Amino acid sequence: GGWTSFMAPSIDQRVIASVPMCPGIRSDFKYESGPLNVMPEIDFSKYSEDTKTLILCADRDCIIPLQVQLENLKRLENEYRMVIMFRADHNHFVDDIDDVGQVWLKDFLVRLANIFPDPEMNLKLMAERCCRPGQLVDGNTAKEVWRGLILAHMDRVLKRNADASDFIRGDIDAATETIGAHTYTISK
Numbered sequence: 001g002g003w004t005s006f007m008a009p010s011i012d013q014r015v016i017a018s019v020p021m022c023p024g025i026r027s028d029f030k031y032e033s034g035p036l037n038v039m040p041e042i043d044f045s046k047y048s049e050d051t052k053t054l055i056l057c058a059d060r061d062c063i064i065p066l067q068v069q070l071e072n073l074k075r076l077e078n079e080y081r082m083v084i085m086f087r088a089d090h091n092h093f094v095d096d097i098d099d100v101g102q103v104w105l106k107d108f109l110v111r112l113a114n115i116f117p118d119p120e121m122n123l124k125l126m127a128e129r130c131c132r133p134g135q136l137v138d139g140n141t142a143k144e145v146w147r148g149l150i151l152a153h154m155d156r157v158l159k160r161n162a163d164a165s166d167f168i169r170g171d172i173d174a175a176t177e178t179i180g181a182h183t184y185t186i187s188k
Contacts (some may be wrong), residue, residue: 003042006072009053010046017157018053019150022090023072024064032091044075046111053080054153054168056146058088060136062109064128077186083149083172086182089130089138097139106130137181145181 003025009015053076057069066084073082087090094101109127116123133139149172155164167175169187176183 009051013048016050021056051078055082061090063090083099084184092142098133102133141180
């Protein structure tokens, strides 16, 4: 999903609002055993000059490390906002993250590591880095933040809503803190 959200504006100029969530793109990042080069290159120069991107990512992402997320910024030429949620993991966008989602993610990665012990992917390391639900931000809070940010971004770009624009260009981190989430926003 995240990679597709990055790719879409490069192949269709009509896509002017993009929200990649924990996107995996080509990277020089290396797990202990090899590079994380799982996605084809994206040509960001093909984005329409009107394209605005809101990148949502997690500081404890066990699958796509924050370092890789930050590398995405080097490639973007258009306006963007990256919102990093603290104490969140790769799946902090799904329903029931506290009760089901995070436990499922860890179990899924452990099972995949046993089936595919490929040192290039290093699924075992991903499983080890996957946090338990109690170590992470409350799932309902995370979902409220992500939904609000996505809605504001889309309203700003697609509806040209002034309130949404003010919110997205304002102090996102202060706004998220009022509902119990800690974020750090990077803008261009």
